[in-house]
Amino acid sequence: MIENDIFLRVLRGEATERPPVWLMRQAGRILPQYRAVRESLSGFVELVKSPELVSEVTIQPVDELGVDAAILFSDILVIPEAMGLPYELIEQKGPYFPRTLKNIEDVIALDSGKIAADRLSYVYEAIKITKKNLANRVPLIGFAGAPFTLLCYMVEGKGSKTFSQAKKFLYTQPEAAHLLLDKITEATIAYLHNKIEAGVDAVQIFDSWAGSLDHETYNTFCIPYLQRISDALMPKVPVILFCKGAWFSLKELHGIGSSALGIDWNTEPHFVRSITGPSKVLQGNLDPCVLYADHSFIRKTTIEMIQSFGGHHIVNLGHGVYPDTPLDGVKAFVETIKTYRY
């Protein structure tokens, strides 16, 4: 069905001639085509809610970069909004929630499950349009934030270096925290089921602030919810877990049994392989800053990275591509992988 299905073949555990490649935030400011669309609008949230434009920016990196998968342009914070906690995106500053969660009553008042998920019809509409426009050239990935990362924003109300207020919520109101994580989990499962229904071929869960916790706290407040999400979706599509900075919980993350684990550039492949064995599918992990360097350095570093994973590997960065990355550096990176042979 899908012309270039190398990404899905690797997720199924098959051996391929080279690793597939896509980039987190590939649909974004690195592309002049994206910036043109973005400048015609009042804001990021307007773009997220415009299915035709979402489809356009989702497909741009497939045309321009030749990546092996598209990822639906969206935002992890649509789930808190659908649960009843609206947000704004302030230019140069990031997300901002005018209202935040303070106690268990605030959590009880939130919607969850299908009620919340069904409010995001603009996302499902965008998937249908994108699948049609992609015309089966490459698979389409859908994504969601992990429950803990969404809790961080819903309690803290904005980005933070430490998320100390969100973590304070875990330590001082564990009952409210578990109820919130449960409700986010249910909304996320319903949301991703709708996304799969609409046509996505795989899903990725982003636990962006995983690295702010320790092993025991991650086991208590994160692993069980990731397990539920993975269990609910794995029968239908491959699931990739990207828990940034959670090297200390790799054993438990591997134990969840998802299709693949994303890793960041701190976490060396040989360390991960010592925990997961050689056949777990891993995704990552070039430092996005390498793409600022000259092309010979990009090529050399990329090839060394591919070799260090030893197969069962989807190439990506260890973080979203930075907006000021030179486009020709990104192209040199993608080209290196597409011409590589194991």
Add this chain to the structure above:
Amino acid sequence: MIENDIFLRVLRGEATERPPVWLMRQAGRILPQYRAVRESLSGFVELVKSPELVSEVTIQPVDELGVDAAILFSDILVIPEAMGLPYELIEQKGPYFPRTLKNIEDVIALDSGKIAADRLSYVYEAIKITKKNLANRVPLIGFAGAPFTLLCYMVEGKGSKTFSQAKKFLYTQPEAAHLLLDKITEATIAYLHNKIEAGVDAVQIFDSWAGSLDHETYNTFCIPYLQRISDALMPKVPVILFCKGAWFSLKELHGIGSSALGIDWNTEPHFVRSITGPSKVLQGNLDPCVLYADHSFIRKTTIEMIQSFGGHHIVNLGHGVYPDTPLDGVKAFVETIKTYRY
């Protein structure tokens, strides 16, 4: 000489009846006495440059909390300023450098070594006053930023979640980066020699942004400079290296041979011990957010932490104490350690 020298005894490798304790940022906003001093001044930088007041706030946590060491109240960014790159501290936002380093010419223009270090006479004056006022009750720690962390601020110009511009400097101008790291190293060694001369009993190096790099990059741009600093100072006083997030380079950090390694709460003692062996002195590593919790949880978590280190351990948090931490939570933490017996 020093009445309570348990901190220095552990740094010398001796077995003690309990671990010593101090907290990063113990001289700060958690103490009402500090807030009173701070409110009488126009800004943080004014406080840093007032030796009598520095002495006062440095000793406050010894009186109020009963910690086993004082740490001279100061700022890692006095070194960039002494090298010719002034900064401001903007309330609620953090450090800001009006001028940043763009290329090797900017680096060549900086001062270094004794010329830079001798400009910081207000620090040495503060040490002399503090040592006199402390009257040998506990040891006094002096500190400095690690060369890479100072480079981050000097290139990026302000705090950042990614320090992508600073890292871009490493990847695109490695020669300028090494020259800068060399000059910072020389200024830092001269500065810490002056501090030791003025009376500090131990020094700690903070590599706050270590975790933004990968293993190979850390080996290239950080380890050699930390080695030089440690080698220059170890004959005179104990040296503690706290390279936050650099779990991937623990083997090399251990290899430097400093008196102790600080670790954060991501990094479990049994993991560190598997690299360093049982007799390396380790410092850390409670998540500062635990101090928001109720006292029974603080006590339980602190005791479990002490037991997991298995001796040769200085208790601290895995990060500076957060300004809104309840004072009675901090006191419960310190009390737990001071009444603990191995």
